[in-house]
Amino acid sequence: MAENTQATQAPEVDYTLNNPDTLTKYKTAAAISQKVLEAVAGWCKEGEKIVELCQKGDQLLEEEISKVYKGKKISKGIGHPTTVSPSSYVTPYTPLVSEKEEAEVTLKAGEIVKIQLGAQIDGFGTIVCDMVIVGAGDVVTGREADLIHATYYANELLLRLMVPPGLLASGTEEEKKKAAAEKAPTQAQISTLLEKVAKTYDCNVVENTTSWIFDRNEIEGEKKIILSPANGVRGDGVPAVGEVWGVEVGLSLGSGKVKDLPLRATLHRRTTTTYILKRPSSRQTLSEVVKKFGQFPFSLRQLDDEKAAKVGVVECVRNGVLRQYEPAGDSDNAPVSRLLTTLAITKNGITRLAAPNAPDLSKYQTDKKIEDEEILKILERPLARSTGSKTNKNKKKKAAAKKADGAQEE
Structure with a gap:
C-alpha cells in the first residue's frame, strides 16, 4: 500500500x-x-x-x-x-x-x-x-x-x-x-x-x-x-x-x-506568526487578508469595509499576526x-x-x-553578457525568406 x-x-x-x-x-x-x-x-x-x-x-x-x-x-x-x-x-x-x-x-x-x-x-x-x-x-x-x-x-x-x-x-x-x-x-x-x-x-x-x-x-x-x-x-x-x-x-x-510621520499606518502585511484572535472583527479582517493578499503587502483601503478594517487590524498588529509599515519621512x-x-x-x-x-x-x-x-x-561594467537575441535571428531569417519569395515572383 x-x-x-x-x-x-x-x-x-x-x-x-x-x-x-x-x-x-x-x-x-x-x-x-x-x-x-x-x-x-x-x-x-x-x-x-x-x-x-x-x-x-x-x-x-x-x-x-x-x-x-x-x-x-x-x-x-x-x-x-x-x-x-x-x-x-x-x-x-x-x-x-x-x-x-x-x-x-x-x-x-x-x-x-x-x-x-x-x-x-x-x-x-x-x-x-x-x-x-x-x-x-x-x-x-x-x-x-x-x-x-x-x-x-x-x-x-x-x-x-x-x-x-x-x-x-x-x-x-x-x-x-x-x-x-x-x-x-x-x-x-x-x-x-x-x-x-x-x-x-x-x-x-x-x-x-x-x-x-x-x-x-x-x-x-x-x-x-x-x-x-x-x-x-x-x-x-x-x-x-x-x-x-x-x-x-x-x-x-x-x-x-x-x-x-504623525499619520495612520495604512500599509500592512501578514506575517508567519499564528495567534488565536479574540475579537470577531479581528478574525474577519485576517480571514479577508489571507484570502485576498496572502503574505503580500496591502492597503486598508483594499479591504471590503475600510472602517471595519481599521478596527480589525489593531489586535492583529498587537499580536504580530500582521505587520504594519510605519509612515516615515525625511527628518529635514x-x-x-x-x-x-x-x-x-x-x-x-x-x-x-x-x-x-x-x-x-x-x-x-x-x-x-x-x-x-x-x-x-x-x-x-555590463550588467549581463550579450547572448545574441533569438528575435533578431528570426527576423533575419524571415527577411531572407521574404527576399527569396520576392525574387521568385519577379
Missing part, C-alpha cells in the same frame, strides 16, 4: 529560476507592474488627489492581472498596492478614503513623487518604484536635477555591485578564475561607494534603505542589503545566481535621516528620491524584470559630475 501511495503523490514543483515557468511568471507579473506604473506616472498632475491615483492604479492592476493565466488554478493578484509618496516621504504612502484630511491631499507642482506598486503571479511578486517631478517643464535645473542624476547613478552602481564576482568575466581561463575568486563587496563597501555618488551631487543616502531577496510568496526573504545602516541594524547575505531581488535606492537633499522635510527594481540574477548576469525608466539626463541640468575613478570603472 505504501508503494502505491508514493506512486500517486504529485511530483514536487521546482519554484526556482531553474524552472523556465518561474521566470515566465515573473516576467508576466513584471510586464503588468511596468504598464501600470507608466499609466500612474502619466496621471500625476498638479491638483490630483493621491488617494484617487492609488485607487485608479489598483483598479488597473486588477484589470491587467485578470487578463493573464485565465482558467489556471494559480494564485494571482496585487503584489504591492499602488502608493504615491509626496516629496519628503521616505516610505510608500497610500491614504484612506475614510481619513477625511488625508483623502484631500493633492499633488503640488515641483514635487518629486515616488510611485510604487506590483503584481504577483503564482506567488512570484515584482515590485517597481519610479519617480516623477509634478508639472516639470522640458528642462529641470537646481537641486531637483542634482537629485535625479545622483539617484540614477547610485542605482546603476548598486545594480552592478549585485553581479556575482567573475560571472561576466572575459579573457583567458586563468583571468576568469582570478575574477571569480574575488570577494563580493561587503555591505559597508557598497554603502561607502553609494555615499560617494550621493556626495558628488550634495545629497545623502537615506538611512536604512533596504534591498531584499524575493522568494515565492515572500518579498522580504532572509538575505538583505542595508545602505547607510543606523541604530545598529545590519544586512546579511551576498547576491548569487538563481536569485530574485528587489533592489532599492533612496537619496535625500537633506541629511538622509528619517523621522516617523527635504525632498527624497526612491527607485526600486525587481531583478533576476542568472548565469548570464542581471535581468531587470520590473524597473524604473531611465531618465533623459539631458533634461536635468547639473554642473556636478562623478570623477571618482573606481566608481566610473564600475559604471562601465
Whole structure:
C-alpha cells in the first residue's frame, strides 16, 4: 500500500529560476507592474488627489492581472498596492478614503513623487518604484536635477555591485578564475561607494534603505542589503545566481535621516506568526487578508469595509499576526528620491524584470559630475553578457525568406 501511495503523490514543483515557468511568471507579473506604473506616472498632475491615483492604479492592476493565466488554478493578484509618496516621504504612502484630511491631499507642482506598486503571479511578486517631478517643464535645473542624476547613478552602481564576482568575466581561463575568486563587496563597501555618488551631487543616502531577496510568496526573504545602516541594524547575505531581488535606492537633499510621520499606518502585511484572535472583527479582517493578499503587502483601503478594517487590524498588529509599515519621512522635510527594481540574477548576469525608466539626463541640468575613478570603472561594467537575441535571428531569417519569395515572383 505504501508503494502505491508514493506512486500517486504529485511530483514536487521546482519554484526556482531553474524552472523556465518561474521566470515566465515573473516576467508576466513584471510586464503588468511596468504598464501600470507608466499609466500612474502619466496621471500625476498638479491638483490630483493621491488617494484617487492609488485607487485608479489598483483598479488597473486588477484589470491587467485578470487578463493573464485565465482558467489556471494559480494564485494571482496585487503584489504591492499602488502608493504615491509626496516629496519628503521616505516610505510608500497610500491614504484612506475614510481619513477625511488625508483623502484631500493633492499633488503640488515641483514635487518629486515616488510611485510604487506590483503584481504577483503564482506567488512570484515584482515590485517597481519610479519617480516623477509634478508639472516639470522640458528642462529641470537646481537641486531637483542634482537629485535625479545622483539617484540614477547610485542605482546603476548598486545594480552592478549585485553581479556575482567573475560571472561576466572575459579573457583567458586563468583571468576568469582570478575574477571569480574575488570577494563580493561587503555591505559597508557598497554603502561607502553609494555615499560617494550621493556626495558628488550634495545629497545623502537615506538611512536604512533596504534591498531584499524575493522568494515565492515572500518579498522580504532572509538575505538583505542595508545602505547607510543606523541604530545598529545590519544586512546579511551576498547576491548569487538563481536569485530574485528587489533592489532599492533612496537619496535625500537633506541629511538622509528619517523621522516617523504623525499619520495612520495604512500599509500592512501578514506575517508567519499564528495567534488565536479574540475579537470577531479581528478574525474577519485576517480571514479577508489571507484570502485576498496572502503574505503580500496591502492597503486598508483594499479591504471590503475600510472602517471595519481599521478596527480589525489593531489586535492583529498587537499580536504580530500582521505587520504594519510605519509612515516615515525625511527628518529635514527635504525632498527624497526612491527607485526600486525587481531583478533576476542568472548565469548570464542581471535581468531587470520590473524597473524604473531611465531618465533623459539631458533634461536635468547639473554642473556636478562623478570623477571618482573606481566608481566610473564600475559604471562601465555590463550588467549581463550579450547572448545574441533569438528575435533578431528570426527576423533575419524571415527577411531572407521574404527576399527569396520576392525574387521568385519577379
